[in-house]
Amino acid sequence: MFFNSLHYAVFLPLVVLIYFLIPPKRRWAFLLAASYYFYMCWKLEYIFLIVISTLVDYFAGLHMSRTENKKKKRTYLIISLVSNLGILFAFKYFNFFNESARAAFAHFNVAYHIPYFNVLLPVGISFYTFQTLSYTIEVYRGKQEPETHLGIFALYVSFFPQLVAGPIERSTNLLPQFYKKQDFTYENATNGLKLVMWGLFKKVVIADRIGVLVATIFAQPHQFSGVEFILGATLFAYQVYCDFSGYSDIAIGTAQIFGIKLMTNFKRPFHAVSLTDLWQRWHISLSTWFRDYLYIPLGGNRKGKWRTHLNVFLVFFISGLWHGAAWTYVIWGSVHGVFMVLELLTSELRGKTARFLRISQDHILWRTLGLLYTMTIFNFALLIFRAQNVRDAFYMVGHLFDGVGAFLMKMAQGDLVALRGVMRSLGLSQKELTIAIVAIVVLEIAQLMQRRGSLRAQLNQAPVMIRWALYYGLVISILFFGAFNMSQQFIYFQF
Amino acid sequence: MSGEVKRFIRKAVLLLLPFLVFGMFIIAVDPFNYFGFSPVNENVKKEISFKLNYAMWKMYEFDRHPAPNILLGDSRMMELHPEVIREASGKNYYNFAYGGGSLKEAIATYHFAASRTHLEHVVIGLDLNSYNGSDLKDRVSEVLGTFHNPFLYLTNNTVAIASWKIFKSLATGKVERIGQPIGDRDAFWQRQLEITARVYFANYRDPQDYRKQLQGVADQCRRDGTRLTFIIFPSHKDLMEQIHKYNLEAQDEAMRRDLASLGIVFDFAWDNPLTRDRKNFKDPYHFTDDIAKEIIGVVWGGQEGFVRIYGDTIPELQETVSRQGR
Secondary structure (H helix, E strand, O other), X not given: OOOOOHHXXXXXXXXXXXXXXXXXXXXXXXXXXXXXXXXXXOOHHHHHHHHHHHHHHHHHHHHHHOOOOHHHHHHHHHXXXXXXXXXXXXXXXXXXXXXXXXXXXXXXXXXXXXOOOOOOOOOOHHHHHHHHHHHHHHHHHOOOOOOOOHHHHHHHHHOHHHOOOOOOOOHHHHHHHHHOOOOOOHHHHHHHHHHXXXXXXXXXXXXXXXXXXXXXXXXXXXXXXXXXXXXXXXXXXHHHHHHHHHHHHHHHHHHHHXXXXXXXXXXXXXXXXXXXXXXOOOOHHHHXXXXXXXXXXXXXXXXXXXXXXXXXXXXXXXXXXXXXXXXXXXXXXXXXXXXXXXXXHHHHHHHHHHHHOOOOOOOHHHHHHHHHHHHHHHHHHHHHHHOOXXXXXHHHHHOOXXXXXXXXXXXXXXXXXXXXXXXXXXXXXHHHHHHHHHHHHHHHHHHHHHOOOOHHHHHHHOOHHHHHXXXXXXXHHHHHHOOOOOOOOOHHHHO | OOHHHHHXXXXXXXXXXXXXXXXXXHHHHOOOOOOOOOOOOHHHHHHHHHHHXXXXXXXXXXXXXXXXXXXXXXXXXXXXXXXXXXXXXXXXXXXXXXXXXXXXXXXXXXXXXXXXXXXXXXXXXXXXXXXXOOOOOOOHHHHHHHHOOHHHHHOOHHHHHHHHHHHHHHHHOOOOOOOOOOOOHHHHHHHHHHHHHHHHHOOOOOOHHHHHHHHHHHHHHHHHOOEXXXXXXXXXXXXXXHHHHOOOHHHHHHHHHHHHOOOEEEEOOOOOHHHHOHHHEOOOOOEOHHHXXXXXXXXXXXXXXXXXXXXXXXXHHOOOEEEOOO
């Protein structure tokens, strides 16, 4: 069941209605049933994986709390890690490593007999695995009391708004909220719905619309040249951002209707002035997860300069692998890792340069340069991320500037025929181009406004006529300019 | 019911009511006859909706009245009128071509038609403009989606625009004209050569996918016992010279070879008195009504004309034939 489907449009109001009609003591059971139903709409039997993770971590947490013996505690933690990561490995990574080994063996003409594991990747497995792991790690560290109510714990693992694509919630934030008696409030419902609508706008009006063009370019890169590759990477940046942040908005908005507050997952990442800045704004729930449960345990920045750099690189390398079981993701993560290390290495030099030029690092020129640098690296890495395979990725990188000079010359001369040619080759009509551009401009205006604080807070202070005009505008945009027909599942579901 | 709930319901109704009214308005006007019980005059609808989205109009129409013989292609194929073809062949054809149509749309339309009825004869009109990997226009997919989901029809922006224009025409008694007149013929002729041809040919890409997809069409036609015919329409020599200008002669020849391996090809696009004479064309791409009748006479009436016929599915036509006895 997708958030952008009619199925969900029926499911959500029904769940909200029943949730607030039943006695508060029984609500967790209903929400758990609804969450399991939500997940089972994809593949019925995969609910067992969630149930296994839930049971393992529930009992691991209980046992850890009942013993003072550090060794025993560690054993329970290891059981949790091995079970969860084992399932993740079997379903997500086994074939990747197996096929890579097969290719390596074939290269040396050595027979290799381990068969392919014919299995479908369970939706959102990386998300709920990381979420439930954070619970056992926190219990192990003594920062989280073990959850004694199995039903509430199961709901924490499977709460439907954020089950398949996050935000990856921390038990310290989410678990206590399930115990609070939540009443239906006008404010929660309307604010939640506003966020749901904004998320839908990003998903169906921007992401799905430009997703068709992106798919065209990346499906057959050999048919295209540099102009399309640069366009494809730039559009994919918007697609993936609108798709994923749109999902997060819908998830956070949906949870808010139930009175539950989820963590913020995106903070205007395209306004970042460095990659370090970007990763504090993009997929925050994952970045902080890696910080808390990988970077810091590896030693963080406490073990010297070079170890810090290695830790940073490792985090991004593993983050690449988290995103997908393919070499393109590994390379993508590594590219980010390398540039993050370079940023660390040059931070002093950049500070000196700014002082030499007598400009502050908050100066608009400095920030603009930083923004251009960040988006260039980010988009370049996305080209690799989105490529169908490493060969395509290298082809696109190798031909990134083919024909770009000639195209720019023609455009500079006011010759728009070249642009029409590009549009035609992407199957893009003028109407679609206009819708996409206007929608992106709306998005950017909204993001600029977000610099002054929450959009919803600003909206709530606006005159009623403007507010309602915007509500109608948003609904009209979604209904009439949303690419429901080209409807695609959310990109991050596959991770 | 608490005050909070009542307040929420009141505001939700206020937000949604206009959309419900709008939905009822679309159902009442039903510009493309999706629901089929609208009281609005069919001619007014056709005048507006048809021109706003050929694919949507024709696919719904075909769905209601399937025909065993179809014509696929672009605006040039649209000029071959089924009534004239019926006179020449005695058979009913449905003109399933779209103005500005792409080969992608033609192939998708073929599959749509084949899923609706048993096809006896499929005629695809194309040339190097459309047999071009860089032409990916697609208006068919969005229409296909609406067949299973009325919500997509109700929220389609072309449907909304058509409904409004039809409503306005009914209210004012004046049917709105869709599209712009061509204006000065010579200027338009030149623009077609300098700009449109450049858009098509400067970005020409090997049509790998089309080759495979047409092979799929040919295979399915063979299995279903459907005759498959291609028409390469005549274009004025000024336009054909553009093929040389962009060094696409080899691709032009390859297209003919590809098509000949799939079905019968009626090739009108070569240097002959017809393509040399500007009077036979409205612009470098589009032939006149008289030429359209001649094409019908050749393809369906067995008349002679400036055509080369080739193909490997009928033994006697394996050799290239040139009949110039007009």
